[in-house]
Structure formats: structure tokens, C-alpha cells
Amino acid sequence: MSTDIKLVLLDIEGTTTSISFVAEELFPYIRQHLRFYLESTWSTSQTQEDLAHLSGLSIEDDAKGDKGFPLFNFNKGDGLTQERLDDAVKNVLSQMDVDRKSTALKALQGHMWKDGYASGQIKAHIYEDVLPSFERWKSKAVPIYIYSSGSIGAQKLLFAHTLYGDLSPYLVGHYDTTSGLKTESQSYENILKDINEKGREIRAEEVLFVTDNILEAEAATKVGMRCVLSVRPGTKELPASHPFLAVSTFQSLPI
Ligand SMILES: CSCCC(=O)C(=O)COP(=O)(O)O
Numbered sequence: 001m002s003t004d005i006k007l008v009l010l011d012i013e014g015t016t017t018s019i020s021f022v023a024e025e026l027f028p029y030i031r032q033h034l035r036f037y038l039e040s041t042w043s044t045s046q047t048q049e050d051l052a053h054l055s056g057l058s059i060e061d062d063a064k065g066d067k068g069f070p071l072f073n074f075n076k077g078d079g080l081t082q083e084r085l086d087d088a089v090k091n092v093l094s095q096m097d098v099d100r101k102s103t104a105l106k107a108l109q110g111h112m113w114k115d116g117y118a119s120g121q122i123k124a125h126i127y128e129d130v131l132p133s134f135e136r137w138k139s140k141a142v143p144i145y146i147y148s149s150g151s152i153g154a155q156k157l158l159f160a161h162t163l164y165g166d167l168s169p170y171l172v173g174h175y176d177t178t179s180g181l182k183t184e185s186q187s188y189e190n191i192l193k194d195i196n197e198k199g200r201e202i203r204a205e206e207v208l209f210v211t212d213n214i215l216e217a218e219a220a221t222k223v224g225m226r227c228v229l230s231v232r233p234g235t236k237e238l239p240a241s242h243p244f245l246a247v248s249t250f251q252s253l254p255i
């Protein structure tokens with residue numbers, strides 16, 4: 001890699017953190033607590049906001065013939081009824097059944113995980129090769145950013161409550177699907193623009209993006225970022241031939 005790498009952008013699931021932690025701890029936590037959470041927080045502004053975004057999304061997506069999931073009609077201020085609660089639960093679980101990365105779903109999940117982390121019930125998995133790399137990049141003054149489909153709130157909770165303690169101090173910034181879907185090149189342009197607007201002059205070629213998803217790597221490569229694929233237990237099998245360096249540990253990364 002010719003130009004020096006001056007910034008590292010990291011995916012979470014399948015990269016810093018195991019797929020099994022997300023699939024076997026984070027998502028089951030949502031399924032287990034969803035009904036009670038919605039019922040007990042229904043009238044709060046946060047849940048009203050979440051429900052409005054979720055319902056708006058389903059109508060829009062169904063109109064586009066996207067992967068259908070039960071429509072539910074909700075307007076802010078709608079009181080709790082059994083039918084509305086059932087519809088909301090069905091909508092959320094149907095989205096999770098197909099691992100939709102909708103911003104509305106991820107926002108609700110992030111709000112719910114807060115209690116799980118605060119109570120100590122959830123401790124986030126981080127691969128053992130990640131913290132030494134964080135230390136290495138810190139010593140080289142290479143800033144670390146996160147780009148995950150998980151909401152920024154969920155990302156911050158995860159890194160603040162890991163098996164290695166609070167790793168938040170290593171992270172300079174966070175991006176999620178409010179910057180765009182991770183498989184769209186425009187999202188990486190948006191992220192680069194935001195980083196530069198916040199005073200850090202960075203060109204795409206100076207960014208190393210590490211992800212387990214080859215479609216994300218292809219999207220980031222299109223805007224000039226340098227991408228390495230993360231191969232961890234449970235990550236999708238890669239095509240027989242592809243242009244990327246693939247690593248099973250951060251120690252094999254080019255910085
Ligand atoms: C931030 S923890 C929740 C992870 C999540 O919901 C998700 O979809 C992770 O996707 P990623 O883009 O990090 O592979």
C-alpha cells in the first residue's frame with residue numbers, strides 16, 4: 001500500500017466483535033425484552049419517536065415492494081392498545097428475522113441495549129487482537145473511527161462495556177446508517193466529508209476500512225478507500241477470487 005494510512009475505519013460485527021456475540025447475546029436480548037420494553041415505555045418521547053420511525057419505514061418500504069414485513073400504522077400520540085403493541089412487536093421481530101439494517105430498527109435496538117449494558121447483563125465481545133492494535137494506532141496517532149449498521153448509540157454502549165473494560169477513549173468518531181447504507185459508495189463520501197468538515201484533513205486513499213462484508217469493501221473502494229476484509233468465525237465465505245487482503249487477526253493489518 002503506497003500512500004501512508006492516516007485513519008482507520010472499523011466495522012463491528014465480524015471485525016472487532018464476534019458474530020456470535022451479536023447473534024447469541026445482543027439480538028436475543030431484544031427478542032426477550034421487546035414487548036415489556038415497548039409496553040413500559042410506550043408514552044415516552046423516545047419510544048414514540050422510535051415507533052413513528054418504524055411505522056413510517058414499513059409503509060415506505062412496502063410501497064417500494066421491499067422485503068415485506070407487517071405494516072403497522074402509528075402516529076405520535078397514539079396511546080397504547082393491545083393491537084398496536086402486537087403490531088409493533090410483529091414489525092420489529094419480522095425485520096430482525098431478515099436482519100434488516102434499517103436505521104429505525106437499529107435506533108430502537110440501541111435504546112433497549114442501554115439497560116442491558118448498565119445492569120451488567122451484557123458485556124461486549126472484542127477479539128483479543130483488537131486492543132493491542134488500538135494501542136499501536138494510538139501510539140502512531142492514527143485515529144480510529146467506527147462505521148457499523150448498529151446505531152451510534154449502540155456502538156458507544158458496546159465499546160464502553162467490553163470484556164476489556166471501557167475502550168471508548170480509543171475512538172475518535174462513530175458512523176452508522178444515518179450516513180447511508182454500508183453497501184453504498186455515497187455513504188463513504190459522506191463519512192469522508194464529515195471527517196474533513198470536523199477539521200481532520202483526510203483523503204480517501206489515506207483511510208483503511210476493515211470489514212467482514214465484501215460488498216461494503218467494494219463500495220468503499222469505489223471512493224478510493226483502502227479496504228481489508230476481516231475473516232472471523234461465522235463471517236460469510238469469500239468468493240474464490242477477490243482483490244482484497246483478507247486477515248483473521250488485526251496483527252496482520254498493514255498498519
Ligand atoms: C453496534 S452493536 C449492534 C450491531 C448490529 O446491530 C449490526 O447490525 C452490526 O452490523 P455491522 O455493520 O457492524 O457488521
Ligand SMILES: [Mg+2]
Pocket residue numbers: 011012013014015211212213
Ligand atoms: Mg460486519
